[in-house]
Amino acid sequence: MPGQTLADVLRARGLRLTAQRQLVLEAVLDLGHATPEQIHEKVTCTAAGVNITTIYRTLELLEGLGLVAHTHLGHGAPTYHGAGDRGHVHLVCHRCGKVDEVSPDIFTDVRRKLSDERGFLVDIGHVALFGMCAGCDEEES
């Protein structure tokens, strides 16, 4: 029950629970991967009149609260997803733009190597791999 959690987290910091904040969080969790604009669209379906500015401000807030996280999936459109989804790696197709997810388990070795050899701690929730998906690969030929 995300609504509960949101209220709690907000209250704990002396922040206010508003319809917009609930809607934005709900939209993010619901859409899975979404740009601010897509979230705006979704929210607008339920509550017309919510400003895109509010979407940006709310996303920033929710990210600060640790409820959502964002990833850069190319060109420049950041996409947001629930922070509970931490631990999924994005596969982005260059050709069709489709975004898929895989378990971060396949990264275990890479993480260890980078940590040992470089002291670099990979943030799995923020990883995106670009390439070509199965469908587009077939068409390619």
Add this chain to the structure above:
Amino acid sequence: MPGQTLADVLRARGLRLTAQRQLVLEAVLDLGHATPEQIHEKVTCTAAGVNITTIYRTLELLEGLGLVAHTHLGHGAPTYHGAGDRGHVHLVCHRCGKVDEVSPDIFTDVRRKLSDERGFLVDIGHVALFGMCAGCDEEES
């Protein structure tokens, strides 16, 4: 001698060799990882008056010719590098913004797994991993 190559590649497609194109390519190769703006700055040192528009158009052209490639390294700033550098993975520090590189060899297993299990072909030249570098990790505590 990239200049030679550039001339050849351009001629082969009936395109023209211009000072701007040479300068942009040189800047990209020289800077290693650079945003369009940084490239513009660099080019401007040598030849003032080159328009940022030209930088964008030239980068697009050079990328089409396979001479340079770009990667998204966060927030939305695309960075360009020589296509000959194909096969390096970027490590981007969330904290200090530093960009490091590692050999793509560490990705061999991941690539194979994704290819086998998902049919997804990872474009190594386009990979960026986010996280925290050794230096920032020490300061963090």
Add this chain to the structure above:
DNA sequence: GTGTGTGCAAACTATTTGCACGGTA
């Protein structure tokens, strides 16, 4: 009632496009 959150408009950054001139081939 008080102060935070929102909407609106404008500013800003990054990038793209249209058009006329200049330079390469």
Add this chain to the structure above:
DNA sequence: TACCGTGCAAATAGTTTGCACACAC
């Protein structure tokens, strides 16, 4: 000479900021 490439200005997309009103507490 012919046409590509460039510079300039304006358009566009994405995001941020300032300010006044409204609503959660």
